Amino acid sequence: MAVQDNISGPAPRTSLLNDPVVRGIIYQVLVAAAVIAFAAWIVINTAQNLAMQNKTTGFDFLFRTAGFDISFTLFPWSRTSLYWQAFCAGLLNTLLVAVIGIFFATIIGFSLGIARLSSNWLISRVATVYIETIRNIPLLLQLFFWYFAVLKAMPAVRDSFLLPLGVYINQRGIMVPKPLPDHEFTWVAVAFVLSLVAAIAIGIWATRQRTLTGHYPRSILLAARVANAVVMLALGFLAFTLLGQIVPALGKTTVAAVGALVVVGISLTPYRPYAGAFVAFAITFVVSSALLTAMFSAIPLVVLQGAGLLIGAAVGWMMLDRIGTAPVDASKFPTALPLLVVVGIPLALYYLIGAELAFEPPVLQRFNFQGGVQLPPELVALVFGLSIYTAAFIAENVRGGIRAVSHGQTEAAQSLGLKEGDRLRLVIVPQAMRVIVPPLTSQYLNLTKNSSLGAAIGYPELVNVFTGTTLNQTGKAIEVIALTMAVYLTFSLLTSAFMNWYNGRVALVER
Numbered sequence: 001m002a003v004q005d006n007i008s009g010p011a012p013r014t015s016l017l018n019d020p021v022v023r024g025i026i027y028q029v030l031v032a033a034a035v036i037a038f039a040a041w042i043v044i045n046t047a048q049n050l051a052m053q054n055k056t057t058g059f060d061f062l063f064r065t066a067g068f069d070i071s072f073t074l075f076p077w078s079r080t081s082l083y084w085q086a087f088c089a090g091l092l093n094t095l096l097v098a099v100i101g102i103f104f105a106t107i108i109g110f111s112l113g114i115a116r117l118s119s120n121w122l123i124s125r126v127a128t129v130y131i132e133t134i135r136n137i138p139l140l141l142q143l144f145f146w147y148f149a150v151l152k153a154m155p156a157v158r159d160s161f162l163l164p165l166g167v168y169i170n171q172r173g174i175m176v177p178k179p180l181p182d183h184e185f186t187w188v189a190v191a192f193v194l195s196l197v198a199a200i201a202i203g204i205w206a207t208r209q210r211t212l213t214g215h216y217p218r219s220i221l222l223a224a225r226v227a228n229a230v231v232m233l234a235l236g237f238l239a240f241t242l243l244g245q246i247v248p249a250l251g252k253t254t255v256a257a258v259g260a261l262v263v264v265g266i267s268l269t270p271y272r273p274y275a276g277a278f279v280a281f282a283i284t285f286v287v288s289s290a291l292l293t294a295m296f297s298a299i300p301l302v303v304l305q306g307a308g309l310l311i312g313a314a315v316g317w318m319m320l321d322r323i324g325t326a327p328v329d330a331s332k333f334p335t336a337l338p339l340l341v342v343v344g345i346p347l348a349l350y351y352l353i354g355a356e357l358a359f360e361p362p363v364l365q366r367f368n369f370q371g372g373v374q375l376p377p378e379l380v381a382l383v384f385g386l387s388i389y390t391a392a393f394i395a396e397n398v399r400g401g402i403r404a405v406s407h408g409q410t411e412a413a414q415s416l417g418l419k420e421g422d423r424l425r426l427v428i429v430p431q432a433m434r435v436i437v438p439p440l441t442s443q444y445l446n447l448t449k450n451s452s453l454g455a456a457i458g459y460p461e462l463v464n465v466f467t468g469t470t471l472n473q474t475g476k477a478i479e480v481i482a483l484t485m486a487v488y489l490t491f492s493l494l495t496s497a498f499m500n501w502y503n504g505r506v507a508l509v510e511r
Contacts, residue, residue, distance in 0.1 A: 046478070061474045062087065068469055070460045072376050083470055090465035091487060097382055097461065098448040098491070104387040105447060106440075109394025114424065116399050127395070134392040140453055142389055147381035147457045157368055161297075164290045166361040166372075174375040175362035184355035192346040199338035216334075224334030230344065231336045232267045232275065236260030239282035246286065246305070277320035285312030378459035382451065390447045397439045401432035433506040441499035448491050462487060 050057060062084040070077050073089045074096065115127040134142070152171060155161065160170035168175040181189075206220045237260040244251010250259070267275040289308030296304060349355075362372030405428050413423040455464035462484060471480045 055475065057476075057478060059479055061476050061479070064474075066470070066473075068473070070465060071458070072379060072460055083474065086470055087462075087466050087483065090460060090462035093460055093465075094448075094451050094462045094487075097379070097386065097451045097454065097459075100383050101386040101390065101447050101451070102444055104383070105390040105394055105443070108387060108391035109443075110398050112391060112395035113398025113402070116395065117402060119420075131392045131395050134389055135396075139385065139389045139450060140456060143381060143385040143453060143457055146385045147377060151377040151381050157364070160364070160369075161294050163294045164287065166359075168362055168364075168369065171377070172368070172374065173377045174380055175369045175372050176375065177359035177361045178371065178373045180358040180360055182356045182358075184353050185350075185357055187353060188346050188350045188355050188357075191349045192342070195342050195345045199341040202341065203338055220334070220337065224337045227334060227336040227340040228267070229264050230340055232279075233260050233264050235279045235283075236263030236275075239263070239279045242286040243282050246289070273320050277316040280319040281312045281316030283312075284315040285309055288312060376459075378454065378457050381457055382454040382459050382461075386447050386450060390443050390450075393443050393446075394440060397436050397443065398432070400439075401434075401436035402428055404435045405431045430506070434503070437499060437503040437506065441496055441503075444495050444499065445492050448495065449488060 047057075063082055065079075066081050066083050066086045067079050068086075069079060070086065070089055072093065074092045075089070077085070077089060112127045112131060115123050116131065118124045118127070151173070154169055154171050157170050157172060160168040160175075162168055166177050202220075206216050209220075210216050237256050240250050240256035240259040242251075244256070249255065263275045263279065266272065285308050288311040289305050292299075292304040292307055293301065350357075360371045362369040362374075364370075402424075409427055409431060410423060413427040418426065451461055452463040454461045455468060458464070467480055467484050471477060474480070
């Protein structure tokens, strides 16, 4: 029987349109061509419209005289300044608001996020009310509130509120003393930077040694004891000096020095919680009394000092409870040591080389204050509004990040005998940062871009100065808008790059 072999021929060719690879390339080419054609149409159409209106393009206008005033700048400004200087003025004002706002929003947001998870019913509810209220009120409305209802409602110049350290508040803003450092003070500033780097290096080295050996080096522990005594001596002297404003006999140098030595001696005994509680009470009592006296001058002084006494007593009691329950061991990094390095070395150099840092206080003249530094109400309202508003969202990010950490981590930390504060600082928050950082980046970007709302209350930031006044005077809409967009894009990319780097540093490494 004959067997016929079925020899299969070549497979039929598939159409190129049915090939997913080829089809994908074709789609990408078509989309790219459409985008290029659309961009070319916009450029050609814009050029034709400008030509019909006898307008030219270019950035030569940046070197023309601006001819207008700016209410607040970080460098000398006059009507003869150029447009590129106006651009720099608005840019620096935007950066100033963004940096200060991010700093305060982060502190307030982290504090509120942790407070909302507190086991204390009152603290948790206060944080919840704050977050839910601030988040649901438009930011622009809040800026109007702080500017018109709060700062513009302040007294006139002659009836300004006087705060401690020679700070005045009135309708025209906040007047603070102006620092006047001499040439030798430059070395003190350099020493401060180097001391800060040294303190960070000491902390990193000590932490690594503790990881390797299970305890901090003996040199660190000995230096920490000296640092604790020196810091307590300085705080005790400050406490007695401040009390001298109420009881003059306590403010004498000899009495304050003896009192500080007594505080240091008590801190070296089992009664050390009482030394810390006294210092906290004295400083809080005097500062709160001074603030209440400046803000409510119509109320009798005795009542205000009584209120300050109650506030100081409450803070002292909380400090007594915190220090009294904290274990006395070498398991915690001594915070007094880096504090002494950062503050003590520059301060010692300040006195050794005879440097001088004088302050020019604001003085009330006939119509306004002379001297000092005036912070306009627009700046204060914008920074305050952005910080308060953004902090509410950061608080929710922090709360969500902490909730994302497994409860088993908390139980493990409790089994090791860690207090609630140590559990958060050493176990919970480091693990929660990998969840907190990505949305935190978005909030930083939002705060920077929301600074453009300062134009609504008259703050001379980039949009107000450049996109507003400069655009109206020059008519260079394309160039002005392009530069402004490039600035915000650069801010966003730099902030995202830094936060992504930090996110990589705090991310958990799986083994």
